[in-house]
Amino acid sequence: MNSLESLTSDIATGAVRIVDLTHTLDPDFPVIILPPEFGQCARFRMEEVSAYDHRGPAWKWHNISMSEHTGTHFDAPSHWISGRDVPNGSVDEIPVEAFVGALVVIDCSAGAAADDDYELTPDVIRAWEAEHGKIPEDSWVLMRTDWSKRSGEPYLNMREDGPHSPGPTPDGIRFLIDERNIRGFGTETVGTDAGQGAHYVPPYPAHYFLHGAGKYGLQCLANLDQLPPTGAILMAAPLKIKNGTGSPLRVLAMVNR
Numbered sequence: 040m041n042s043l044e045s046l047t048s049d050i051a052t053g054a055v056r057i058v059d060l061t062h063t064l065d066p067d068f069p070v071i072i073l074p075p076e077f078g079q080c081a082r083f084r085m086e087e088v089s090a091y092d093h094r095g096p097a098w099k100w101h102n103i104s105m106s107e108h109t110g111t112h113f114d115a116p117s118h119w120i121s122g123r124d125v126p127n128g129s130v131d132e133i134p135v136e137a138f139v140g141a142l143v144v145i146d147c148s149a150g151a152a153a154d155d156d157y158e159l160t161p162d163v164i165r166a167w168e169a170e171h172g173k174i175p176e177d178s179w180v181l182m183r184t185d186w187s188k189r190s191g192e193p194y195l196n197m198r199e200d201g202p203h204s205p206g207p208t209p210d211g212i213r214f215l216i217d218e219r220n221i222r223g224f225g226t227e228t229v230g231t232d233a234g235q236g237a238h239y240v241p242p243y244p245a246h247y248f249l250h251g252a253g254k255y256g257l258q259c260l261a262n263l264d265q266l267p268p269t270g271a272i273l274m275a276a277p278l279k280i281k282n283g284t285g286s287p288l289r290v291l292a293m294v295n296r
């Protein structure tokens with residue numbers, strides 16, 4: 040058997056499991072809230088066009104609308120000012136090979152349970168590597184925080200001084216880019232940056248450094264607790280929106296049972 044025949048067989052037998060890392064698109068799912076002087080991200084909306092009735096007797100369908108950055112979604116380099124001149128930086132231009140690749144999961148769930156502002160630092164990454172080996176070049180790195188198990192207010196976790204949720208420090212994300220040359224970085228929270236990421240230098244360092252380096256982001260991921268630390272394959276193909284800066288998408292992982 041060639042490798043694709045083996046894979047097909049392994050999926051059929053359950054030796055390889057497909058894990059859904061996607062939240063359901065739902066008007067109630069929170070979107071990022073920026074300070075009021077800025078434009079805002081739209082929630083998912085769905086409008087019935089017909090439902091086997093006089094508007095269309097044999098069919099049901101909906102019109103939908105949302106931001107490029109609503110729900111489980113992909114961030115392209117053109118999303119950030121640092122990546123505005125990156126070649127092939129929009130979702131319609133990214134080479135499709137980038138949408139399938141190796142992933143590693145850094146489990147920060149214990150730290151995030153103890154501290155809403157838990158930081159992914161180079162020391163945390165080195166400690167993970169001491170146990171699981173060096174992060175392979177061109178991998179997706181997913182930060183597990185179990186934040187996806189929250190819903191409603193605790194998901195954004197807004198306080199008087201803004202949202203509080205875990206994320207990487209400037210040094211943490213730079214380590215992944217400069218020292219490990221990752222493909223992209225994914226989180227369970229509403230952004231690749233910490234809730235308080237505006238207060239780092241530079242502000243929103245994950246967005247700034249990832250996209251400036253032509254790397255990708257994934258956010259609002261789910262079910263990271265079902266993934267092994269290494270060895271799984273991520274499939275994340277955004278919609279082919281002309282000049283799109285991101286896209287909601289279905290994110291899947293293939294995992295050896």
Ligand code: MN
Pocket residue numbers: 108112113114258285
């Ligand atoms: Mn985004």
